[in-house]
Amino acid sequence: MLAASAVSTVLIGTSAVTTAAAPEPRGVRDSVHTAGRVKDAGDVLQYSWPGVYFEGRIRGTGVGVVLDDPAADYDVQVDGATVATLTAPGRTTHWVRGLREGVHTVRLVKRNDTPWSTSAFGGFVAAPGGAVLARPAARSRQIEFIGDSLTAGYGNLSASRDCDGEQLKRTTNADVSYGALTARGLRADYQINAYSGQGMVRNYNGGSPEVNYRTFYDRALLNVPGDVWQKPGTWRPRLVVVHLGTNDFSTPVNPGEPWTDESLAAAYRSAYSGFLAKLRGRYGPATTILAVGTGPFAGHVEHVVQERTAAGDRGVRYWPLDTNGLDYSGCHWHYSARDHRLLADRLTAFLAGLPIRW
Structure with missing residues (x-):
């Protein structure tokens, strides 16, 4: 399991604690939508091509992004707005907190091409009291x-x-x-x-x-x-x-x-x-x-x-x-x-x- 071994926090509006939450027990592929070329490794999705994106839905005031990537950069987007850019984040769970209570869409996108390296995404996790919801529908x-x-x-x-x-x-x-x-x-x-x-x-x-x-x-x-x-x-x-x-x-x-x-x-x-x-x-x-x-x-x-x-x-x-x-x-x-x-x-x-x- 790609655990939340490191935690970073973005504050949006109110302050928030940084207590990490474990990933939801469901499979990563079942909780996110992606059209990219990914390999399902069970608790993570692996990939290499640029522009690979993952889309999910959460209910609550915060969302964590579970990653293991020493090479690539990412944008994290919540409700259509970029809230963070991650630079070669390594093995981490990046937290976006201080969201209004309710349902939010979250999107993670790999910005650059890193063909010499394999990237791994461990899914989105909800802050305590929240939940990961059914993944967004694929586009026709x-x-x-x-x-x-x-x-x-x-x-x-x-x-x-x-x-x-x-x-x-x-x-x-x-x-x-x-x-x-x-x-x-x-x-x-x-x-x-x-x-x-x-x-x-x-x-x-x-x-x-x-x-x-x-x-x-x-x-x-x-x-x-x-x-x-x-x-x-x-x-x-x-x-x-x-x-x-x-x-x-x-x-x-x-x-x-x-x-x-x-x-x-x-x-x-x-x-x-x-x-x-x-x-x-x-x-x-x-x-x-x-x-x-x-x-x-x-x-x-x-x-x-x-x-x-x-x-x-x-x-x-x-x-x-x-x-x-x-x-x-x-x-x-x-x-x-x-x-x-x-x-x-x-x-x-x-x-x-x-x-x-x-």
């Missing part, structure tokens, strides 16, 4: 976002483009990425399956050539080789957005890499086509797959979509991402929070013209 709409650092919200809250590692961790927030904003605007549950630095066939600057994004896509726990996420029958997204290619082509091929410009382009198109076929096999013909193209890989993505369409798959669509007006003022010239808002608006407008069968 579901969207999956697949991508790299641009999709993860890499450094999107930074005030400067020059960031060290610590600043990058603190200023990355997948909860205000274009994917999360789009999904919430459409009242959809979502996954942000994004891995910074990874490409379809070639990673940023040719790094770690033994792996690429496709190596990790099937996993729930990114740092566990061979791990496979057990997709629940409840996860049936009617929209999958694929935004991969920036890392494949954003840097010149280095001496010693097994690519020429031509062979890299051919390998990218082949892998992209195979990846779309895999998604189609997983989710079936009712799911719209939106392939995002921009910059040096836009033509390759469009070519693959045209081939898929010619082969009879009319559920694959091409979105030419409009970068006009973006300031790229996030860490290392990534999308800023303002850019993510603009992209969410543009994506939402584009989706309105698609025959998506929600």
